[in-house]
Amino acid sequence: MTKAAPGGISRPPIARWFVIESVVLVFVSLAFLFRGQVSGYSALLGGLIFLLPHGYFALKAFRYSGARSARKIMSSFYQGEAGKLILCAILFTMVFKWIQPLDIAALFLTFAIMLVTNWLTPLLAGSNTQRN
Template identity: 45%
Template sequence: MSTIKAPPIYKVAVIQAVTLFLLVLAVAILSNWTDAYSLLIGGLICLIPGTLFARKAFKYRGARSAGLIVKELYQGEAIKLVLMGAGFALSFIYIDPLNVVVLFSGFVLVHITGVLMFVRVSRPVRNNP
């Protein structure tokens, strides 16, 4: 068992989900339903595969598990790309009407939120006054 602390992947995922749902609520109130569900779908296309990838990628820790970590990274990335591609393809095929600009905006906003939150929660704590 490794003594390396696991990154807060679920905390980041929850923050991404809360941010997404608040944005969807704001768009539903200020705009229309097509924009709201397009934003939701785009955000979920990013959130679900990204969280599954992070779960696989950080399953093992430590130098002794290097081979397993690399294997999980490759598998996780492949799964993530397939799920994202399928999400976009299914959205374009089956959802009508769909606001494509808002769909991609939701995807990008959730991704940026995840990157910013991961940087924030994984930053080392400084005790300098």
């Protein structure tokens, strides 16, 4: 059960979604590990490049609730999204600069898998975001 905001709309179960996405990342990284050690850690890095900025966005975007906080909510969503994009760019730059050897295909494929997982997680988690 998710915590209801004062307006009666439940907040999304961000922690549960993050756990599901983390489990998917572990399985995907283990699958790439069968191709080799470089593919395994490249896949893990690709997933972390997705998860860490996404976690920042979730913390920033969902810290306010209720109709009276509408401006704060919108502002925090924009700040969270901007921060997420900047963190993503920084993490990709760091990986390309400092991690060698690197399986670029495993890195980007895992990033893409995590993106699709993020879209599907609310369905997989069976969250109920309707009004009570």
